[in-house]
Amino acid sequence: MGRLENLNVPINVKQFANCIFLVDRVDILILTTCKNNTNVLFETDGIIKVINSLKGTWFNPEIVDSFNQVASLEAFWLGLENVDGNKESLSWVSQSGLQKIAFDDVKQLINIFSSIVDAKSSFTHDHSDGVGNLARYIGGCMNLSDIQCDKLEIAGLLHDIGKLRTPDDYLEKPSKLSDEEFSMLKQHSFDTYKILSTIEGLEDVALWASQHHEHIDGTGYPWHLKGNELALEAKILAVADCFQALAQNRPYRVALEPKEIISILRKEAKESHLDESIVGVVDAHLEGCWRASLINI
Numbered sequence: 001m002g003r004l005e006n007l008n009v010p011i012n013v014k015q016f017a018n019c020i021f022l023v024d025r026v027d028i029l030i031l032t033t034c035k036n037n038t039n040v041l042f043e044t045d046g047i048i049k050v051i052n053s054l055k056g057t058w059f060n061p062e063i064v065d066s067f068n069q070v071a072s073l074e075a076f077w078l079g080l081e082n083v084d085g086n087k088e089s090l091s092w093v094s095q096s097g098l099q100k101i102a103f104d105d106v107k108q109l110i111n112i113f114s115s116i117v118d119a120k121s122s123f124t125h126d127h128s129d130g131v132g133n134l135a136r137y138i139g140g141c142m143n144l145s146d147i148q149c150d151k152l153e154i155a156g157l158l159h160d161i162g163k164l165r166t167p168d169d170y171l172e173k174p175s176k177l178s179d180e181e182f183s184m185l186k187q188h189s190f191d192t193y194k195i196l197s198t199i200e201g202l203e204d205v206a207l208w209a210s211q212h213h214e215h216i217d218g219t220g221y222p223w224h225l226k227g228n229e230l231a232l233e234a235k236i237l238a239v240a241d242c243f244q245a246l247a248q249n250r251p252y253r254v255a256l257e258p259k260e261i262i263s264i265l266r267k268e269a270k271e272s273h274l275d276e277s278i279v280g281v282v283d284a285h286l287e288g289c290w291r292a293s294l295i296n297i
């Protein structure tokens with residue numbers, strides 16, 4: 001738009017140029033609004049407002065409409081974050097070449113990481129262990145193969161690894177998190193993806209683990225995927241995460257009994273947040289699920 005309008009430039013070139021201009025403005029707005037290290041998700045509404053105020057003047061309306069679509073996804077903003085430490089920190093992994101490791105050895109190693117994550121709060125002790133064990137149990141009830149169940153367990157153990165960046169006091173807070181605190185907490189599932197997707201052989205585990213806050217109706221985060229876009233394993237993990245959290249004390253409530261847990265899960269399925277058929281399987285194996293979720297208690 002603007003000065004390019006009067007030049008004899010092909011329309012697609014004008015549009016590319018305008019798109020780059022918009023992306024550049026977004027980048028500048030992120031840099032200026034997040035300069036006090038605030039979380040980018042806390043600043044997105046303001047940035048979207050600025051871009052839309054320039055729709056039709058600085059920016060082509062169609063490009064702004066496309067921007068609005070991607071800007072509604074947390075994953076879009078979190079993917080722009082300029083943190084590329086993974087490459088350096090993981091470079092040592094490739095030093096000794098690829099090696100086959102037995103599942104039990106992998107699990108021992110993964111248990112170390114999951115214990116570190118769970119130790120961030122007294123309320124989440126053994127949460128990842130419980131989610132991994134329960135996800136495996138549900139997978140078994142649904143006749144998934146041994147390898148699928150192994151991978152489900154690993155995904156459960158690692159689903160919250162992105163919480164290593166979440167301040168500990170958010171997890172202990174007895175009252176509701178502020179909007180800014182919640183935007184920081186929401187970052188953890190995308191961080192889980194960034195960490196796990198760099199490990200060869202864990203590609204599907206990375207996806208399932210990072211989709212544990214997605215909802216069947218697309219209202220979850222960070223990708224807003226719908227039920228038909230989510231793998232069965234990701235949907236099992238979401239149910240297992242919800243179940244295990246309800247079976248444990250939290251700063252704002254005590255641990256719930258199996259009957260109370262299943263009635264909440266049923267409500268979540270009715271509201272198209274959790275998969276109805278998986279909740280049905282949990283309902284049919286309620287006692288076993290409860291025991292599996294509290295593996296170390």
Ligand SMILES: [Fe+2]
Nearest residue numbers: 159160189212
């Ligand atoms: Fe989570």
